[in-house]
Amino acid sequence: MELVLPYLEAEGFKYGLLQNYSFDQKDFLNATFLEMPEDLGSGKLILFNKKNFHFFRGKWDFGEKTIFHSPHKVGDNGLMDFRISTDGKISSNFINGEKEFEHDTTNVDGMRIFVPKSLFSKDNGLLKEKLENAERNYLSRDKLKTIFDTPFEDYSGSIILESRILEFLSYWIHYLLSDEKTFESKKALEEKIKLAKDFVDTHAFRDLAIKEISRYCGLNNCDLKKGFKNYTQLPIRQYIIKTRMETAKKLLLETEKPIGEIGDYIGYNNRGHFSQLYQRYFGKLPSEERL
Template sequence: MIIQAPYTRPVPFTNGLINNYALLPEKQWSSLHLRLPSELGNGGLRIFTHQNLHFYRGKWKFYNSTGFQALDEVGTNDLIDFRISRNHHMQSAYVQGVKKFAWDVTQVDGIRMFIPKALLPSDRRIIDKKIEQFILNVNINLLIDHLFEIDPAESNNTLLLEAKFLELIHYFTQHLNKGEITQLLENNRDYEAKQIETAKEILDHHLSNPPCIKALSKEIGLNTRKLKSGFRDTFGITIRQYIIQQRMLLAQDLVINSDYPISIICQMVGYHNRGHFASTYTKYFGHLPHQAREKTN
């Protein structure tokens, strides 16, 4: 099968996929998700549009060999295309001097961005050189990894996915026009440090039932690797170790300074097994909870 659609214009592109190839649309927040019909394959495409800036996150697999041919030429509407694959390979048909969009799309897991030409350097050679610098930056790689970690089919992820897209486009256009990506990301370190502190505050307020790493990562807007490594570097212990430490400190305070039964304190600090709670408490303080209370009394 060959899919033909006007690639650089999101509305005709979307309508073509829906009307001619039976993709199933679902409007979610500021995006449209197109799902492959079950007889053709699985997965889909999430489309975001911002006036003359738009970007796609595609993850699908057709059962049969499928190609794509655009009905419009590269550079139409003064929009420049950029593609990024999961293995961090970044390409642009415009930069490569290709006239027509055409490629195999049987199985896709990638990102597509169309950026106004006015936001980019006029010399394609400059763009080509800076793409390589951009895609090799460690922090940009982490941002791209985070984008690929977000499930594009899940409606609850829509706003986070859009935010990460816009962050990536921001850094990319700034890098192309203003300087090296490393310099541009220096200010980002302060942001990440603040988000790590925010993660700690969230854990402090939910010690009895803390969010998992993935949920905490989404809540603060850092990928799981940045969250775990940043937390360990900042506080000297892992997130799991921190949760246990703070639970034990709270438990010690409750054992000594409250009249709650030990069984209730066990539940208050997030333990459902009293034996596990007692053994962890003993490892931290060298005695059982009831022994600490007896000494106090």
């Protein structure tokens, strides 16, 4: 099946669904609910049409493979397109330099946003890179999660949905227009790096995977590693070794615990490996520390 609609014109898009595909329309405040007829499949979308941009949240499943086409060319009507799915994938025909709109629209759970391309008339060459960064960043994922967690089965839910999409847009457009390469605000990023450091300090004496730290503080691996090194002046693994060695030295000098027990305590059950690391770090063996 082919679905042919004027993608970059909110009213034309709506009337195309109503007249050509027998969708059902219900309006509530700023939202237009468009529900798919049973003979095509199941699902609906909520359309919000603003003065010079529009967006919709949709979830549907056509009963057969369906390809979307639009008579609009990419960039028509002065608009830039964004497609965002519930797994955080963000794409744009405009930014990717494509000419036509052609998508598999058989099964969709996501959001479509159309904003004036004039906003980005001074493209600093980073838009594509930033789009990829936005997929990975905590703040972007967190804002999108609040949108996709908002139910839209009843009309009143559209009020919350609209406010959350607009909140996301305010953060997102500011990021795309800025010279920053990260979606995180500096303050938010610093707070998460501090959280990561506290977590490492607490769990430094056990096996600690980067993925576990990343999950805990809400940063992707790349942002975590870079931010942690900037904050502590050491990569995470080196910071863990430093913490372990300094603790071992303190225990060697201030207690009478056996060397093997100290090694076990800080996470090294192989005494030889512990001694080698200690010597590399302090220039002497653990046994020599007590002489």
